[in-house]
Amino acid sequence: MTAAVATPTRRTSAGTGPLTGTGTLLRFMLRRDRVRFPAWTLGLAAFMSYFVTALPQIYATPADIRAVAPLLQGPMGALFGGPGYGMDDPRLEHLLAGLYGVYVLLGAGLMSLLTVVRHTRTEEHAGRSELVRSNVVGRHAQLTAALVMTAAMNVVVVVLVGALMTGQGFATTGSWLFAVSAGAMGMSFAGVAATTVQLSEYPRAAAGAAGGALGGAFALRALGDMTSEHGNALSWLSPIGWAQQTAPYVLDRWWPLGISVAFAVATATLGYALSSRRDLAAGLVPPRPGPARAAPWLRSPLALAWRLHRAQIVGWALALVVAGGAYGAFTGPALDVFEDAPEELLVVMGGTEDIGNGFLTVLALTFGITVAVYAVLAAQTIRTEETSGRAEPVLGTAVSRAGWLGSHLLVTAIGSLVLLLASGLATGVGAAISVGEAGLVADMVLATVSFAPAVWVVLALAALLYGAAPRALAAVWALVVYGMIVGFFAPLLDLPDAALWPSPFEHVGGYPLEPVSVVGLVVLTLVAAGLAAAGITAFRRRDVLGTG
Amino acid sequence: MSAPVRRTDVPAIDIHDLRKSYGSVTALDGLDLQVGAGEVHGFLGPNGAGKSTTIRILLGLLRSDGGTVRLLGADPWADAVELHRRLAYVPGDVELWPNLSGGEAIDLLSRLRGGSDSARRDELCERFDLDPTKKGRTYSKGNRQKVALVAALASDVDVLLLDEPTAGLDPLMEAAFQACIREAKDAGRTVLLSSHILAQVEVLADRISIIRQGRIVESGSLTELRHLxxxxxxxxxxxxxxxxxxxxxxxxxxxxxAQVTFEVDGAHVREVVKALAELDVQGLTAHPPTLEQLLLRHYGDELAHSAQGAR
Known part of the structure; x- marks a missing residue:
C-alpha cells in the first residue's frame, strides 16, 4: 500500500515536442466548455431545424414558393441570401440551402472564431496560459488543442445539420454537401482566428479582427452575387462564397470546399508561424498609443458622455443606414410580390389597400424598436460606468449627480434621434430610388423620427429604474419586448385597445399609413421628461454604487 | 513668493458620531474624526474597517445614516459640487476608461475639478514615470493609480483625500509619492491618507487615527500614541x-x-529600569513600538486570523 503511494507514475511515452500536452489541454477545454460546446452546436442545429419546419408552413404549395422567386433571384436575394442557385424554379431545399443557409454558415464561422480566441488569446491575456505553459506543455499545444476542439464542434454541426436535412427527405448528396460546407466554413474562420490571435495582445481585438474578416467575407460575396447571376470573381474571394458555390441540390459540386480546406490550413499554418515569433502574452502589433493630452473640448460632463457614447452611436448609425437602404430598396419589389403574398403577412402590413405605405409603416416601427434597443443598451452602459468605479472619480470632481446622469441621458436621447433620422433617411432614399418617387425620403424621415418620443419614454423609464432601483434596470426590456409584440402582432391577434395602450410605440400615429399624432408625441415627450426628472432625483438621493 | 498658507482655526474635517450601515452590515458605528487644516492625517486600519466608507461619505458619494460631518465647514452631501472644487480624490481601486489615454483621463478629471497647472501635470508625469499616451485598458493597477495621483496632485486644492493611494506602487514610486505629499503639506494642504501600509503613514503623518470596526480606537500624534x-x-x-x-x-x-525579552507599559518603565539595575545586565536593547505593534495590540486577533487565511 505505502509502496504504491510512494512510487511516482512515470510516463514513458511523454514527449518533449511542441505539441506535448495537447491531449490534456483538449480534455481540459472540453471540461470548461461542457455547456458552451453543446449550446453552440445544438443551437446551430436548432436554428436550421427551425427553418426546416417553418418554411413548409409559410410556403404550403410550390406556387407559394414560385411567387417569391423573382424576389429571391433579384439583388435582394443576393444581398441577404446567396448566389441564387436553383432560384429559377425553387423548391424548399433550395430556399434552405441557398437563402437561409448563409446564416448557418455565418453561425459556424462565428462559433469557430470565438472558440479559438477563447482558448488562446483570452487565456494568455488573463495570465492563465503562463501557469499552463510552465508545466510540461509544448509551445504549440494550446493552439493545436483549440483548433482540434473547434474542429470537433464543426463535425458535430455537420452531422446534426446533415441528419436534419436528409431526415426531411431532401436529396442525400445535396444535404451532406450543405452540411459539410458549413463545417468547412467554420474551419476557414478557425484558421483566420488562429492568425488574428497572434496579432494583438487583446482578446477583443483578436475576435474583432476575425469578426471583421467574417463581415468582409459576407460583404464580398454579397457584392459579387448582386452584380452577376451565380456570383462573380468577388464571390470567389470569400470563404462564404466557396461554401455557397458548392450549389447544394443544384450542381452538387464538392471541389470548392477544397479551397476552404486549403485556406483553413494556410491560415492556421500562418498562425503557428507567427506564434513562434512572439513572446507569451505579447502581440505582433504593439498597442496604439493615444493622445498625451485631452482635446480642448473634453472639459464637461456632457463632452465626456459624448466621448463615451460616440463609438456606439456611430456604429449603430452605420448599421442602420445599411439596413435602411437595403430594406428601402425592397419597397419596389415588395409592391409586386405582396400582390401574391399570404394574407397573414398583408394583415401585419396594414391591409391590402395601401400596401406600399403599410410596408413603410412597418419598417418605421421596426426602426423605432431597434433604436429603443440601442437606448436601453446605452442606459446599461451608464450603469456599467458606475459599477465599474469609473463614475466615482468624476463625481468626486465638481460635477453634480444631475449633471452626470443628465449628460448621459441627453447624449443618448439625441443619439436616438440621430439614429432614427439616419435610418429614415437611408430607408427613404432606398425606397425613393426603388419606386421612383422622391417624396418618399421626407415621408420616411417623418415616419421614423416620429418614433423619437416613444424611444425617449423607454430611455426615461430606464433612467427612473436606474435612479431608484439600479439592480432592476433590466426590467425596462419588458417594455421594449411588449411594444414589439403589440406592434407586430396586434393586427393578427385582434388585441383590444387597452392592451395596446401601455406601449409607447402605439401613440405616435403610425405614419405614413396613418397621420402623425401630434398630441401623442407631445404627451410622450412630457411623460419622458417627467420620468427622466424623477430618475435624476432618485439618483441624487441614493448612494453611489461601489465596485464590490 | 511663498506658498499660500491655509491654516485656519476651523478643522478641515470634523466628524462626530458618524453611522452608516449597508442593510444589516454596520460599516461605521459612531465614528469621530478631526483633522486640522494643513495637517497630514494618517487614517489607519485593516481592510473592511470603514476607511473607504468614511472617505466616500466625505465626498458625498454615500449618504450617512446618522451623526454630523463637516468638510471645510460645509456639508459634504448637500454642498458636494462646491466642496469638490476645493478637494481632490484618489480612489483605492482606480478604474479608467478603456479607450481613453491616461493623459486624456488626467486632463478630463482636472478640468472637471476646475482646471490644473499644465506644467505641474507634466512634471508629475515625469516624476511618477508615467506614459500618458497609453490607453486606459493597457495600464497596470499601479499605473492606473499613478494616473489618478497625477490628476489629483496637479490640481490646486485645499484638501487631498487619498484612499490607499500607493497600494500598487513600487518603492521608488512610493518615494516620489512621499515627496509630493511633503510638498502638499508645505503648500498648506490638508491630506487625509488612508492606508494599511504603516511605514508610509509613519513617515508622512502629523497625526494618526486608527479605525477598527467602524470606530476610531486611537487618535493622536505618533508620540502620543507611543505613550499609550x-x-x-x-x-x-x-x-x-x-x-x-x-x-x-x-x-x-x-x-x-541568558536572553530575556519582555514588554513594558509606558507608564511603568521607571520601576522596571530600577529592577534591571540589580540584574547585572550585560547587554540591553529597547525599541519603541512600531505602528505594526500599535495595530497588533488593537487587532491582534484579526491580523493573526488574516495571516492564517493568507497561508
Missing amino acids: TRTSITILTDRPTDRLGGLAGVHNVQVDG
Whole structure:
C-alpha cells in the first residue's frame, strides 16, 4: 500500500515536442466548455431545424414558393441570401440551402472564431496560459488543442445539420454537401482566428479582427452575387462564397470546399508561424498609443458622455443606414410580390389597400424598436460606468449627480434621434430610388423620427429604474419586448385597445399609413421628461454604487 | 513668493458620531474624526474597517445614516459640487476608461475639478514615470493609480483625500509619492491618507487615527500614541529573572538561555529600569513600538486570523 503511494507514475511515452500536452489541454477545454460546446452546436442545429419546419408552413404549395422567386433571384436575394442557385424554379431545399443557409454558415464561422480566441488569446491575456505553459506543455499545444476542439464542434454541426436535412427527405448528396460546407466554413474562420490571435495582445481585438474578416467575407460575396447571376470573381474571394458555390441540390459540386480546406490550413499554418515569433502574452502589433493630452473640448460632463457614447452611436448609425437602404430598396419589389403574398403577412402590413405605405409603416416601427434597443443598451452602459468605479472619480470632481446622469441621458436621447433620422433617411432614399418617387425620403424621415418620443419614454423609464432601483434596470426590456409584440402582432391577434395602450410605440400615429399624432408625441415627450426628472432625483438621493 | 498658507482655526474635517450601515452590515458605528487644516492625517486600519466608507461619505458619494460631518465647514452631501472644487480624490481601486489615454483621463478629471497647472501635470508625469499616451485598458493597477495621483496632485486644492493611494506602487514610486505629499503639506494642504501600509503613514503623518470596526480606537500624534503603548526590551543576564514577571506593567516575558525579552507599559518603565539595575545586565536593547505593534495590540486577533487565511 505505502509502496504504491510512494512510487511516482512515470510516463514513458511523454514527449518533449511542441505539441506535448495537447491531449490534456483538449480534455481540459472540453471540461470548461461542457455547456458552451453543446449550446453552440445544438443551437446551430436548432436554428436550421427551425427553418426546416417553418418554411413548409409559410410556403404550403410550390406556387407559394414560385411567387417569391423573382424576389429571391433579384439583388435582394443576393444581398441577404446567396448566389441564387436553383432560384429559377425553387423548391424548399433550395430556399434552405441557398437563402437561409448563409446564416448557418455565418453561425459556424462565428462559433469557430470565438472558440479559438477563447482558448488562446483570452487565456494568455488573463495570465492563465503562463501557469499552463510552465508545466510540461509544448509551445504549440494550446493552439493545436483549440483548433482540434473547434474542429470537433464543426463535425458535430455537420452531422446534426446533415441528419436534419436528409431526415426531411431532401436529396442525400445535396444535404451532406450543405452540411459539410458549413463545417468547412467554420474551419476557414478557425484558421483566420488562429492568425488574428497572434496579432494583438487583446482578446477583443483578436475576435474583432476575425469578426471583421467574417463581415468582409459576407460583404464580398454579397457584392459579387448582386452584380452577376451565380456570383462573380468577388464571390470567389470569400470563404462564404466557396461554401455557397458548392450549389447544394443544384450542381452538387464538392471541389470548392477544397479551397476552404486549403485556406483553413494556410491560415492556421500562418498562425503557428507567427506564434513562434512572439513572446507569451505579447502581440505582433504593439498597442496604439493615444493622445498625451485631452482635446480642448473634453472639459464637461456632457463632452465626456459624448466621448463615451460616440463609438456606439456611430456604429449603430452605420448599421442602420445599411439596413435602411437595403430594406428601402425592397419597397419596389415588395409592391409586386405582396400582390401574391399570404394574407397573414398583408394583415401585419396594414391591409391590402395601401400596401406600399403599410410596408413603410412597418419598417418605421421596426426602426423605432431597434433604436429603443440601442437606448436601453446605452442606459446599461451608464450603469456599467458606475459599477465599474469609473463614475466615482468624476463625481468626486465638481460635477453634480444631475449633471452626470443628465449628460448621459441627453447624449443618448439625441443619439436616438440621430439614429432614427439616419435610418429614415437611408430607408427613404432606398425606397425613393426603388419606386421612383422622391417624396418618399421626407415621408420616411417623418415616419421614423416620429418614433423619437416613444424611444425617449423607454430611455426615461430606464433612467427612473436606474435612479431608484439600479439592480432592476433590466426590467425596462419588458417594455421594449411588449411594444414589439403589440406592434407586430396586434393586427393578427385582434388585441383590444387597452392592451395596446401601455406601449409607447402605439401613440405616435403610425405614419405614413396613418397621420402623425401630434398630441401623442407631445404627451410622450412630457411623460419622458417627467420620468427622466424623477430618475435624476432618485439618483441624487441614493448612494453611489461601489465596485464590490 | 511663498506658498499660500491655509491654516485656519476651523478643522478641515470634523466628524462626530458618524453611522452608516449597508442593510444589516454596520460599516461605521459612531465614528469621530478631526483633522486640522494643513495637517497630514494618517487614517489607519485593516481592510473592511470603514476607511473607504468614511472617505466616500466625505465626498458625498454615500449618504450617512446618522451623526454630523463637516468638510471645510460645509456639508459634504448637500454642498458636494462646491466642496469638490476645493478637494481632490484618489480612489483605492482606480478604474479608467478603456479607450481613453491616461493623459486624456488626467486632463478630463482636472478640468472637471476646475482646471490644473499644465506644467505641474507634466512634471508629475515625469516624476511618477508615467506614459500618458497609453490607453486606459493597457495600464497596470499601479499605473492606473499613478494616473489618478497625477490628476489629483496637479490640481490646486485645499484638501487631498487619498484612499490607499500607493497600494500598487513600487518603492521608488512610493518615494516620489512621499515627496509630493511633503510638498502638499508645505503648500498648506490638508491630506487625509488612508492606508494599511504603516511605514508610509509613519513617515508622512502629523497625526494618526486608527479605525477598527467602524470606530476610531486611537487618535493622536505618533508620540502620543507611543505613550499609550509598550516598549519592547531585550536583556542579556546570568542572574535569575523570575522577579521581572511579577512587576507591574511587564508582559510576555520570554526566557531563552541568558536572553530575556519582555514588554513594558509606558507608564511603568521607571520601576522596571530600577529592577534591571540589580540584574547585572550585560547587554540591553529597547525599541519603541512600531505602528505594526500599535495595530497588533488593537487587532491582534484579526491580523493573526488574516495571516492564517493568507497561508
